Amino acid sequence: MVRPTRALFASYASTLRLPKSSFPARPSNADKYVKRCTDELYQWQRAHRPAPELLSTQSGKDGRNVDGDFVLHDGPPYANGSLHVGHALNKILKDIVCRFQLSRGKRVHYVPGWDCHGLPIELKALQENSTETGSNIGQNGPTSNETTEAAVVVRNKARKLAMRAIKEQMKGFREWAVMGDWNNAYKTLDKDFEMRQLAIFKEMVERGLIYRQNKPVYWSPSSGTALAEAELEYDENHISPAVFIKFPLLEYSEALKRTFDISDHKVSLLIWTTTPWTLPANQAIAVNRALKYAVIKDPQSPSNGRLIVAESRLEHLQSFFPSNPLEVVGETLCGSDLTNGLSYLNPLRQLSGMPILHADFVSESSGTGLVHLAPGHGMDDYNVCKDLGIAAIAPVDDHGRFTSQGLPSKLSKRIEGFPVQGEGTKAILDFLENSAKFDDADTSLVLASHQFKHKYPIDWRTKKPVIIRATEQWFADVGSIQNMSLEALQSVQFVPDSGKTRLENFVLGRSQWCVSRQRAWGVPIPALYRVDDSGKVVEAIMTGETIDHIIKVFQERGIDAWWTNPKNDPAWIPPNLSGNFIRGRDTMDVWFDSGTSWTLLPKRSADQPLADVYLEGTDQHRGWFQSSLLTHIAHQSIKKGNSVPPMAPFRTLITHGFTLDQDGRKMSKSLGNVISPEQITSGSLLPPLKRKKLKCKAQNVDEKPTYDSMGSDALRLWVANSDYTKDVVIGQPILQSINSSLQKYRVTFKWLLGVLSDFKFTSSDQRPYISREHALTLADRIALHQLAQTSTAVHTAYCAHETFKAVAHLNKFISHSLSAVYFETLKDRLYAGAAADRRSAQVVLYHVLSELLSMLAPVTPLLVEEVWDFMPTQVKEAMEHPARRVWSPFKTGADERERKEMDCKIDTLLALHSEVKGLQEKARAEGSMGSSLESELWLFVPQNLVRNDGFSRHIFGKDVQSELMGLLVVSNVEILGERDSTLGDVTVWAEKTISLLGNGVRLLLGPPKNEKCPRCWRYMAAQKEELCGRCYDVVHEINGS
Structure with missing residues (x-):
């Protein structure tokens, strides 16, 4: 095939309408766009929202319907360190919610806050000056003057640290384009906040x-x-020293005397504990009346005497003495036999007459069926002993060291000052193993010991037990107020439901x-x-x-x-x-601090929650969500004559998971897998960009690598793309996908801005699908139909707080419906077509551009603002700013029958498009063709499809042949009957018979019969180096001849 020369092509270049846009390939001037889409936008919407269409006749005191306001209450992060990706996940999710509500016409109320008090900040303040310690600050009740002076020092340091952290964190949040009332951010150290908090506390005191x-x-x-329960974490693999301890009986019940001859035998109660350090505080032993108990002996160790244990725990106990078979002596006893007339000796405290009690929590699932009670060291123990007037003693100081409180000097000399969970435990066990310390013991009171792995609470900040x-x-x-709190939750929407x-x-x-x-x-x-x-x-x-x-x-x-x-x-x-x-x-x-932050929210009618949304990590169910609920319900319960049902301070409660690395591991400095938000925005987690090779110059090997920085929108898109209802994974593979999506957005917008550079909007362009003035092609109608479907799906996903689904719909539409199909079909019309054909395509692209900006505005506000900045003037004048317009899903105006028919057309055409691409790839692989336009397609279609008055005629009718050329990106399409033999002697590169609409359709792909047009490059010219008919008419139209 003879090809026209390059010079010939160049001669027609001036007659082509190629895209013209200076929109950059990479983000530019981020600071300018951040201010516009955050501070300026927030102030604007406070003055201009709710939108007029949301106003009703029943308005609030300010003349606006309360339903026109949207309140997202910020759960305050701790003001004690640098930002991490968990902060980004939380704050950006909130911002997306707020921006979407703004797009619905709501007036958004979002005041960021910080939690400024508490242990994390205090400890960090102390660490910054190692000469100061907190040892003399934490003291219960009244304190000395020295303690007061130390408290003043630490408070000053903590305040400065918190304010410094707030400044740093606020800067980061604002760089992420988080929109809010930053100038009035609340801090729990503010005097006004503290007074509000104290007022709620006073109400609860009075109640x-x-x-x-x-x-x-x-x-x-x-x-x-x-610590409160909300301040605990749990170590699933904690190792504790577990011991079996004998407590000698001093008095025997008649039931026990009938069981065996006790005259020559010492009998002990055998308990098992994983906290031997609590033994000095022992006040009683608990059994369960419903259990059966056995008296056992170890024939090989007669010095152990007789031991009482639950009958069902014998097998477990035997596992610790594999070579010493244990024997049951006499008949079994009921638990009630042990609570009548029996007492024991507490050898550590040298106290006799200690009681044996019944407790429901004693079970046969662990231990020996007998539990040592230390009411000063356990809530269950405390509850059992409290009603019987048994005191709760705890000979342990603030720093977890033994004191001499209530202990005999013989014991206190051995353990005082030792940490209970370390040396103190060893000292106690050593004391019990030395039988010479007790008049009634001639052998060790420790029967056996072992290491026990179990779940154990740790301090959430220090990570220590x-x-x-x-x-x-x-x-x-x-x-x-528990019932009221539970009742209030029934009207709350939870995302996720769990x-x-x-x-x-x-x-x-x-x-x-x-x-x-x-x-x-x-x-x-x-x-x-x-x-x-x-x-x-x-x-x-x-x-x-x-x-x-x-x-x-x-x-x-x-x-x-x-x-x-x-x-x-x-x-x-x-x-x-x-x-x-x-x-x-x-x-x-501090949970009381942040838990009363709802007092800052604007007042609403009594039947409306103060906030529309609370959104935090899943750990806040036990923390801020709970403390906010409890303090608010307590406040409601105090009001006299309050007939309003209990109400939570939030209408919707959304929780997100934690951030994990790409291998699903929790991030920690020790693992070296911590990812900072800055690494994401800078692109430094991705491979550096390849440098262009320089001619005649040596490469600078010391030159710093350049990364593909996509700015804060990369961080935001990662958040929006994540299913936050689960733990969220982040790593290089995911970020590469995010950057690719952003680059796709930018390429799409650059092309749209370029092809709309000369477009002038008219009133008839508002609804092109039903306007008689627009000669829309089948491809145009398909694009508008798919745009409407995508817009509805994205809007629905935002409404359901499923941002990740919204992004998925958007990406599919941009990559598949637009870039891979529609844009390819349009290029010939836009670049080389007649003015009328070009303008009809531009009308569709105008709506595509407008709707894409609306759909992306909550997620990538910086990109949207940048696109707006490069928008052609005449287009900008016709279009309302995407962040300020009231957005509802795009509609074509087609009725349900037409929509269903269009869906079927799209399925048919996409199937045909895919098959044609397959044939072209086969021919290209065999070296038969290069560009897709270097091919021609013949379709052998059954006559019933061509004659059908239904929609199949609009796909295979003779009048749509030229449209199919554009949709399938070939130079020509001929539609022939299935028995048509007029094809003649042509070269066929590839062929295939496929099923379409229930009929067999034969596809043949081969070289075009005509010559390549030097202007549009389609093979439609009758003679070499001549224009095709369409281009001839367009060029003459341009030249005015």
């Missing part, structure tokens, strides 16, 4: 929900403070909330302590009246005055109190 009690709480020796320890603490009685059960279980599992902490950096619990002349605390005083008085002093002097004022300053004591008082030093649990 009787706050009380002080000496009872077991989770205690962190590494942090020196009590916690203990349970009885101390005087302030508690919130949340059990009394969040409901999870939050309900946490509410059900908590009857009390330890709200006091023994740290300096926080909001003080406003308690006064009456002291006697020696300075000893007599009682704690905290009422609504005393808190009111203290709040007034706070208003005048500030929170720090609680520590800086003299210890006996009378200004803090209400006039109605007489005697000597000092101020407490406990601070509130």
Whole structure:
């Protein structure tokens, strides 16, 4: 085949309408676009939203319908470090939700916040100055002047650290194009916030929900403070020393005497424990009346005497003595036989007459069926002993070391000062193994020991084991509002649905909330302590009246005055109190801080939740979600005559998973797999760009690599593309896909902007599908139909908070429907076609561009703003800004029958398109052809498809042959009858018979019969170096002849 010369092609270049756009291949001037799509947009929408169509006749006090407002309440991150990808996942998800609601015409209320108090910040402040320690700060109740001075120092350091972290984190959040009221961001260290928090606390005191009690709480020796359950994590592989301990019986019941002759035998109760350090606090032993118990002996070790264990646990116990068969002595006993008339010796404390009690929690699933009770170190133990007046003792200090409290000197000398979970445990076991220490023991009281792996609570910040320890603490009685809390959750929408059960279980599992902490950096619990002349605390005083008085002093002097004022300053004591008082030093649990942040939200009608959405990580079911719910329900329960059903502060509760590396592992510095947000925005996790080779110059081997930086939109698209309802994986393969998608977006927009450079919009262009003025081709109608389908699917996904599905629909539409099919069919019309044909295509592309920008606006606002900046002036004048328009799904105007018919057409044409591509690839592989336009297609179609008055005629009719050329990207298409033999003697490169619409259709692919047109490159010219008929007419039209 003779090919025209390059010079001939060039001579017609000026007659082609090629795309013209200066839109760059990489993001540019990000700072300018960030400001526009965040601060300026947020301020604009506060003044111009809700959209007029959302207003109703029943409006609020400000003249706007409350339903026109959308409130997303920000769960405050800790102000104690640099941002990580978990921050990005959280903040960007929130921003996408807010931007979508803005696109619906809502007025968005989003005020970012920071959690500024608490242990994490205090510890970091202390670490920054190693000469300061927290050892003398965490002290229960009243404190010394030295402690007060240390508290002032740490509070100042913690405040500075928090403010520094807030500044750094805010900068990062804003660079990610997170839109919000940053100038009025809330901080839990703000005086106004603290006063609101204290007001809620006062309400709960007046309602009787706050009380002080000496009872077991989770205690962190590494942090020196009590912890709430929400502040615990669990080590699934913790190893504890487990021991079987003998407690000698001193008195025997008649039932036991009938079982065997006890005159020459010592009998002991055998218990098993994984916390031997709690043995000095033993106050009783528990059995279960419903269990059967056996008396056993070890014939090979008669010095062990007789042992009482649950009959069902004998096999388990025997496993520790494989060479010593254990024997049952006499008949079995009922659990009730052991609770009547029996007592035992506590050898550690040298106390006799210790009771044996019944407890329902004693089971035959573990241990020996007997449980040693230390009410000072276990809640179950405490509950059993409390009703019987058995005291809870805990000879352990704030740092987890043994004290001498209530212990005989013989024992305290051996263990005092030792950490309970280390040297202290060894000292106790050594003491028990040395029988010479006890008059009644002639052998070791430790029967056996082993290492036991189990799940154990650890401090969520220090990652070190916690203990349970009885101390005087302030508690919130949340059990009394439990039913109201559960009722409130019934009207909440949960995303995902499993969040409901999870939050309900946490509410059900908590009857009390330890709200006091023994740290300096926080909001003080406003308690006064009456002291006697020696300075000893007599009682704690905290009422609504005393808190009111203290709040007034706070208003005048500030929170720090609680520590800086003299210890006996009378200004803090209400006039109605007489005697000597000092101020407490406990601070509130930080979950109470953030849990009362709903007090900052705008007021709404009583039947509306304060916030439309709370969105946080799944760990917040036990944390912020729960504390917000409980404090809000407590507040509601206090209102007199409140007839409104209990209501959560949130309408919808959304939770996301954690971020993992590409291998599904949790990120940690020790594993070296931590990924920072900056690595994503800079593209440095991806291979560097290849440098162009320089001619006649040596390459600079020291030159720094250049990365394909796609900016903050890369980070945002990764978030939007992730199924956040599960743990989210991030790594190089995923980020390569994200960058590819962004590059595809940019190429698409550059092309659209280029081909619309001369487009002028008219009113008739608004609904081209039904307008008589537009001669839309089949390809145009297909594109508009698919645009409407995609727009609806994306909008629906956003509504359901399924952003990842929205992105998937978008990517499929751009890559397959547009780039791979529609754009390819259009290029000839746009570049070389007649003016009318070009304009009809531009009308469709205008709507494609407009809708793509609307669909992407919540996810990639920087890209959308940049596209808007490069928009041709006449197009920009016709189009409303994509971030400010009210977006509803694009509609073609077609009825349901037409839509179904179009779906069938699309399926048929896509199947045909795929088969033709396959034939072309085969011919190309054999070297028969190059460009797709170097081929011609013959279709042998059954006559019933051609004659059919239905839609098949619009695919295979003679009048659509030219349209099929563009859709299939071939130079010519001939549609022939299945028996037609007019093809003649032509070369066939490839052929195939396929099934379309239930009929066999034969495809033949071969070389075009005509010559290549030097203008459009289609093989449609009658003679070599001549224009095809279409190009001849267009050129003459351009030249005005």
